[in-house]
């Protein structure tokens with residue numbers, strides 16, 4: 494789309510994309526960049542009822558699915574918890590998810606979201 498047709502980002506969309514960028518920096522192996530599929534993780538779609546990944550979060554920002562900052566936090570937590578459920582504790586994916594959840598909860602802390610919210614209003 495040329496500049497004219499590109500839709501302007503709302504302040505909420507900008508804030509959400511900024512948060513996703515900060516969160517993705519904590520996933521250097523890009524294990525969470527795209528949906529997990531049954532080829533790389535056998536039986537995944539049978540076990541995990543609510544798949545989530547960063548590309549799906551970005552799609553939700555673009556389509557204005559998210560109506561608030563805290564909804565991103567819910568999806569982020571689901572994404573990490575999925576990985577900690579499907580993958581056994583000794584795997585690189587379980588460990589990466591645990592670490593990502595911990596650092597992500599700081600980025601998405603109530604104080605951080607509150608101050609971001611005020612800057613949007």
Ligand SMILES: COc1ccc(C(=O)NC2CCC2)cc1-c1cc(C(C)=O)n2cccnc12
Pocket residue numbers: 522523524525526527528529530533534575576579580586
């Ligand atoms: C988008 O998902 C992925 C993308 C790339 C990789 C990957 O680079 N794996 C290589 C590191 C050892 C093989 C792994 C994954 C991956 C994420 C996950 C998650 C998040 O559960 N996963 C689980 C079992 C097997 N592979 C994965």
